[in-house]
Amino acid sequence: MSVPGHLLFVGLPGSGKTTYLAALWHVLDDGSSATSLKLTKLSGDRTYLSQITKEWRECSQVPRTNLQTEQVVVLHLDGAGFGPFDLAVPDLSGEAFEQQLTDRRMSLHHNEFVQQSTGVMLFVHPDVRHGAQLTQAAQLEEAIGGAQVRDDVSAATVTPWSIEKMPTQVKLVELLQFLLDRTPRKLRVAVVISAWDLVETHGPPHEFLSSQLPLLRQFLVANDDLVEHAVFGVSAQGGDITVEEKKQALLELDDALMRIRVRQGDEVGKDITMPIAWLLGAK
Amino acid sequence: MADTPVPAATEAAAVADQPTFAELFPGSALSAADADAVTLRWRTHLIVLAGAEDSGKTTVLASLYERLSQGPFAGFQFAGSRSLLGFEEICHLNRLASGGVQPDTQRTVSTEDAKYYHLALKGPGDGAVRRHVLLSAMSGELFRMAKDSRDDAERLTYLRRADTIAVLVDGARLALPAQRTSAQADAADILDSFLDAEMVGANCRVEVVFSKADRVGAAGQAALDFLTRTQEKLEAKFCSRVPSLSFRTIAARPDPSSSSYEGDAGLVAAFQAWTKPYQPAVGDDWKMSAPPADAREFSKFGWRHFEQVRRDS
Numbered sequence: 001m002s003v004p005g006h007l008l009f010v011g012l013p014g015s016g017k018t019t020y021l022a023a024l025w026h027v028l029d030d031g032s033s034a035t036s037l038k039l040t041k042l043s044g045d046r047t048y049l050s051q052i053t054k055e056w057r058e059c060s061q062v063p064r065t066n067l068q069t070e071q072v073v074v075l076h077l078d079g080a081g082f083g084p085f086d087l088a089v090p091d092l093s094g095e096a097f098e099q100q101l102t103d104r105r106m107s108l109h110h111n112e113f114v115q116q117s118t119g120v121m122l123f124v125h126p127d128v129r130h131g132a133q134l135t136q137a138a139q140l141e142e143a144i145g146g147a148q149v150r151d152d153v154s155a156a157t158v159t160p161w162s163i164e165k166m167p168t169q170v171k172l173v174e175l176l177q178f179l180l181d182r183t184p185r186k187l188r189v190a191v192v193i194s195a196w197d198l199v200e201t202h203g204p205p206h207e208f209l210s211s212q213l214p215l216l217r218q219f220l221v222a223n224d225d226l227v228e229h230a231v232f233g234v235s236a237q238g239g240d241i242t243v244e245e246k247k248q249a250l251l252e253l254d255d256a257l258m259r260i261r262v263r264q265g266d267e268v269g270k271d272i273t274m275p276i277a278w279l280l281g282a283k
Numbered sequence: 284m285a286d287t288p289v290p291a292a293t294e295a296a297a298v299a300d301q302p303t304f305a306e307l308f309p310g311s312a313l314s315a316a317d318a319d320a321v322t323l324r325w326r327t328h329l330i331v332l333a334g335a336e337d338s339g340k341t342t343v344l345a346s347l348y349e350r351l352s353q354g355p356f357a358g359f360q361f362a363g364s365r366s367l368l369g370f371e372e373i374c375h376l377n378r379l380a381s382g383g384v385q386p387d388t389q390r391t392v393s394t395e396d397a398k399y400y401h402l403a404l405k406g407p408g409d410g411a412v413r414r415h416v417l418l419s420a421m422s423g424e425l426f427r428m429a430k431d432s433r434d435d436a437e438r439l440t441y442l443r444r445a446d447t448i449a450v451l452v453d454g455a456r457l458a459l460p461a462q463r464t465s466a467q468a469d470a471a472d473i474l475d476s477f478l479d480a481e482m483v484g485a486n487c488r489v490e491v492v493f494s495k496a497d498r499v500g501a502a503g504q505a506a507l508d509f510l511t512r513t514q515e516k517l518e519a520k521f522c523s524r525v526p527s528l529s530f531r532t533i534a535a536r537p538d539p540s541s542s543s544y545e546g547d548a549g550l551v552a553a554f555q556a557w558t559k560p561y562q563p564a565v566g567d568d569w570k571m572s573a574p575p576a577d578a579r580e581f582s583k584f585g586w587r588h589f590e591q592v593r594r595d596s
Binding site: 104108131132133138158159164165166169175178181182215218221222 | 378
C-alpha cells in the first residue's frame with residue numbers, strides 16, 4: 001500500500017524549482033539511470049510535466065511558475081528502504097514567496113501545503129544578493145591605496161528602504177521562520193544550490209552556503225533541534241544555456257541524462273533524486 | 284421545522300467573508316506590546332542603549348546585526364529574529380543598494396516610542412541552548428521627559444526590566460573642544476534621569492560606553508585625556524548610587540583610515556558583556572520599586588523576576 005508523502009519546494013523567483021522538477025521528471029520517466037527513487041507508475045495528468053520537461057530537453061529556459069500556473073504534481077515512487085509511496089509536490093511560484101515577505105500573510109492554500117509537508121526543498125540560485133555594505137567598500141578602497149576623495153557625495157540619491165532590497169539570505173531565513181511557526185514537528189530541509197555548475201569551483205555545497213549565505217547557514221545549524229538539514233549542489237541544466245556555445249554542447253550530448261550533476265559533501269553523482277531520498281529519510 | 288433556505292447571495296457573501304490568508308508575524312522593529320509577546324514566549328535578556336542624539340546608539344545596533352550577518356559573532360550563532368525587517372531598515376543607509384556613497388545610519392527619533400529588536404542566539408558547544416535578546420536604542424530626551432511627566436514615565440515602565448543599560452557618550456563630540464564638556468554633561472544627565480526614574484534594577488549592569496573611539500584617538504592626546512577625566516568624574520559622581528558602574532570604549536563603525544582602527548574595535552567584548560547575566564557583588568542590596576498595578580505584563584514579569592532573585596539570594 002502506498003504511503004503518501006508531501007514535499008514543499010520553497011524558493012525565490014528564478015531559484016530553479018521548476019527546472020529541477022523538469023529534470024527530475026525526465027530522469028524518472030526515462031528510468032535508465034541509477035537513482036535512489038524509481039517511478040512505479042505514470043501520473044494521471046502529465047500535461048504540465050510534459051510541457052516543462054520538453055523545454056528542459058531542448059535546453060530552453062523552463063518557464064517560471066507564476067501565481068496562475070501553480071500545479072501540484074503527484075509522483076508514484078519506490079525506492080530501497082522506502083517501499084512504494086505517492087509523493088505530492090506543489091510547484092509553487094517564487095512570486096508567492098516574495099508576496100509572503102512583503103504582504104506578511106500566506107494563502108490558506110499554501111498554509112495547507114506547509115502543514116502537510118514532510119520535508120522542504122529550499123532552492124537557492126548561486127547569484128545571491130549579498131547586501132554589500134558601504135563600510136566594506138570603504139575598507140576595500142583603503143586597502144588598495146587610500147580612499148578616493150568623493151566629489152559626488154552631494155549628488156548621491158539615496159533611495160528608501162524596501163523589503164525587496166533585502167539580501168537573499170535574510171529573505172530565506174524569514175521564509176524558514178514562517179514555516180517553523182506553522183510546523184508542529186521537526187522539519188527536514190534539503191538546501192539545493194541550483195545551477196551548481198556556475199560555482200562548483202567553490203568546494204562542497206555546504207561550504208558555499210557558509211561563505212555566501214552565512215546568516216542562513218547559522219540559522220540552520222543553531223536550530224538543529226527544530227531543523228535537520230543537508231546541502232546539495234544540483235546542476236539540472238548542466239551548463240549556462242544562455243551562452244549559445246554551451247547550449248549547443250549540451251544539446252550534442254547523446255543522452256540528456258549526462259547533463260545532470262548532483263553534489264553532497266565530496267560525493268558527486270548524477271542522481272537527481274538524492275535530495276528527495278534524503279528528505280524521506282535516507283542517510 | 285424545515286430549515287429556512289439561505290438565499291444564494293447571502294451564501295456567497297458568507298463564503299467571501301471566510302479568510303483566505305493566514306497572517307504572518309510583522310518582522311519590523313517591535314513595539315512594547317510586541318516585546319511583551321516575545322518576553323512571554325521566551326525568557327529574554329533586555330539591553331538598552333541610551334544616549335544623546337547622534338551618540339551612535341542605532342549604529343551599534345546595526346553593527347551587531349551586520350557582524351552576525353557575516354558569520355558567528357562574539358561566540359554566538361544567529362538562531363533567528365522576530366525583527367529582521369527592522370534590522371534591515373536600520374542597516375539600509377550603510378548598503379550599496381541605498382544609492383548612498385558614505386555609510387550612514389537612520390536616526391532614532393528622540394520623542395518616538397521605544398522600538399525593540401529581537402535576536403535569538405546560540406552559544407558554542409553541543410549542549411548550548413538558544414538565548415533571546417531584546418535590544419533597544421533610546422534617546423536621552425525620553426528619560427528627561429520621564430522626570431517631568433507621569434505619562435512619559437509610564438511609557439518607560441517596561442525598561443525597569445533592563446538587564447543591561449549602556450549610556451553612550453559621543454566620541455565625536457569628545458574630540459571637539461567646543462563640544463566635549465556638553466557631551467560629558469549629557470551622559471551624566473542621562474544617568475541621573477535613569478536613577479531618578481528608578482530604572483536601574485538590582486541585577487542590571489550599567490556601563491558608560493565611549494562610542495566612536497576612533498575619532499577620539501584621531502583627535503590626539505588632549506581628547507584622550509579628556510575621556511579619562513570624564514570617566515573619573517562620572518565614577519566619582521555615581522559610585523555611591525551605581526556601585527557596579529563600568530566603562531568601555533568602542534568603535535562600532537570605525538573609519539578605515541583611522542590609525543586606531545582594530546578588527547572588531549571593542550564590539551565583541553561589549554556584546555559578550557552586555558548579554559552575560561549580571562550578578563551584583565555581595566552586599567549590594569538594591570530594591571526595585573514595584574510597578575503600578577496596571578503596568579504591562581512585561582514590566583511585572585521583570586519585577587517578579589528581580590524579586591525572586593532577591594529573595595533567593
